[in-house]
Amino acid sequence: MPRLVDHDVRRRQITDASRRVVARDGLEAATFQAVAAEAGVSVRLVQYYFGNKQGLLEATHRAVIEDAAARFGPAGQAEPAAPREVLRGILLALLPLDDAQRADAVVLAAFHAAAVTRSGIGPDALLGAPRVLVDVVAHQFARADGATDGSAAGSGRRLDAEIVLAAASGLTQGMVGGHHSRETALAVADRLLDRVLGPIGASS
Amino acid sequence: MPRLVDHDVRRRQITDASRRVVARDGLEAATFQAVAAEAGVSVRLVQYYFGNKQGLLEATHRAVIEDAAARFGPAGQAEPAAPREVLRGILLALLPLDDAQRADAVVLAAFHAAAVTRSGIGPDALLGAPRVLVDVVAHQFARADGATDGSAAGSGRRLDAEIVLAAASGLTQGMVGGHHSRETALAVADRLLDRVLGPIGASS
DNA sequence: ACCAAGATGGTACGGTCGTATCATCAAGCG
DNA sequence: CGCTTGATGATACGACCGTACCATCTTGGT
Numbered sequence: 001m002p003r004l005v006d007h008d009v010r011r012r013q014i015t016d017a018s019r020r021v022v023a024r025d026g027l028e029a030a031t032f033q034a035v036a037a038e039a040g041v042s043v044r045l046v047q048y049y050f051g052n053k054q055g056l057l058e059a060t061h062r063a064v065i066e067d068a069a070a071r072f073g074p075a076g077q078a079e080p081a082a083p084r085e086v087l088r089g090i091l092l093a094l095l096p097l098d099d100a101q102r103a104d105a106v107v108l109a110a111f112h113a114a115a116v117t118r119s120g121i122g123p124d125a126l127l128g129a130p131r132v133l134v135d136v137v138a139h140q141f142a143r144a145d146g147a148t149d150g151s152a153a154g155s156g157r158r159l160d161a162e163i164v165l166a167a168a169s170g171l172t173q174g175m176v177g178g179h180h181s182r183e184t185a186l187a188v189a190d191r192l193l194d195r196v197l198g199p200i201g202a203s204s
Numbered sequence: 205m206p207r208l209v210d211h212d213v214r215r216r217q218i219t220d221a222s223r224r225v226v227a228r229d230g231l232e233a234a235t236f237q238a239v240a241a242e243a244g245v246s247v248r249l250v251q252y253y254f255g256n257k258q259g260l261l262e263a264t265h266r267a268v269i270e271d272a273a274a275r276f277g278p279a280g281q282a283e284p285a286a287p288r289e290v291l292r293g294i295l296l297a298l299l300p301l302d303d304a305q306r307a308d309a310v311v312l313a314a315f316h317a318a319a320v321t322r323s324g325i326g327p328d329a330l331l332g333a334p335r336v337l338v339d340v341v342a343h344q345f346a347r348a349d350g351a352t353d354g355s356a357a358g359s360g361r362r363l364d365a366e367i368v369l370a371a372a373s374g375l376t377q378g379m380v381g382g383h384h385s386r387e388t389a390l391a392v393a394d395r396l397l398d399r400v401l402g403p404i405g406a407s408s
Numbered sequence: 409a410c411c412a413a414g415a416t417g418g419t420a421c422g423g424t425c426g427t428a429t430c431a432t433c434a435a436g437c438g
Numbered sequence: 439c440g441c442t443t444g445a446t447g448a449t450a451c452g453a454c455c456g457t458a459c460c461a462t463c464t465t466g467g468t
Contacts, residue, residue, distance in 0.1 A: 109313075
């Protein structure tokens with residue numbers, strides 16, 4: 001046939017450009033023309049690969065989420081790591097500590113804001129994915145409590161897991177908003193682990 | 205002079221309509237025509253009172269923030285309330301527990317997402333206002349610790365205050381995203397107070 | 409060699425949005 | 439009573455956006 005090209009790599013090239021545009025100028029700036037210019041291709045090409053704007057936006061959204069999920073792949077290291085270190089690793093993977101993660105956080109915030117309104121973005125089933133982290137975090141709490149089997153730790157530990165995840169979310173928001181530096185965010189994260197894993201080195 | 209009309213009430217009427225539009229359909233749907241139709245006035249009127257779109261958006265933003273700030277006005281009750289109750293009151297004022305607060309939270313999230321990008325919304329000095337709550341919360345921790353004077357409590361308590369505020373922010377995000385119901389959010393909030401105010405009724 | 413089909417470019421069209429301009433109405437004051 | 443001025447309505451204009459359509463080039467199979 002004709003000039004065969006790797007569609008996946010082309011799509012990736014375009015969604016990367018789309019992510020940069022959204023992170024820099026917001027979701028409403030992610031127009032066909034802006035994305036095409038950022039990717040160095042023609043408008044027609046973007047249209048060719050993603051059909052319409054919703055397709056482009058959904059693919060962009062999915063790309064960001066998949067990247068974020070991939071950050072937890074190698075996190076499942078040798079289990080014998082101390083629960084506190086595992087939790088700390090999750091926190092570090094959640095927080096926008098470098099520029100790439102910060103950009104992703106901005107893009108996710110934009111999609112999240114769009115998803116809760118009827119603005120064309122779907123009910124955002126993907127963004128609910130971090131919900132599975134509740135189980136992972138609660139499991140680490142159970143390990144810290146010395147529970148033999150995996151589950152059946154009191155529901156309080158599930159609440160603690162929710163606290164950790166909510167704080168991570170709020171901390172992320174504070175970091176992209178410029179209210180928290182990397183240093184203060186890490187200090188808060190460590191303090192959070194202190195507070196939620198028994199009172200070992202408690203108080204000021 | 206001519207038909208004198210209360211400009212403040214007219215502006216309020218229009219910003220209220222703008223808030224409804226943003227909460228329902230997102231920030232990019234807050235067009236002159238949509239806001240005018242929602243408020244039941246002509247497009248020219250909106251333009252007359254706010255000049256250009258940035259003026260309308262800034263006024264809308266400010267209106268939401270002022271409403272949120274007003275929610276903390278009557279909160280300064282008789283100081284002798286127990287620190288935990290004061291903190292709980294702050295949490296309840298922060299969380300979107302009714303529909304109006306939920307709508308405000310959605311609008312604030314939309315503005316926040318727009319503010320971190322170069323999408324016309326200013327550097328969002330207003331949204332940083334909740335930062336003063338850090339002092340208030342830290343002060344309650346100092347009271348709970350039995351510090352005689354107001355300040356000078358260890359910096360650890362400031363970190364605890366950051367934890368509480370970050371968790372409130374993340375919890376808000378989880379509620380508008382549909383991941384938390386009112387009940388589970390309140391349960392997490394209470395558990396958070398347990399965790400951060402000494403280990404009184406600790407563990408599961 | 410050539411042609412079918414995939415990949416890409418160019419461009420036109422309808423719609424909407426922000427804004428500016430022109431026109432009209434209403435009311436208080438001299 | 440009429441005029442000045444504030445408040446409101448109607449509309450026009452230029453820009454941009456999403457999308458559809460038409461044209462062109464490229465390449466692999468026969």
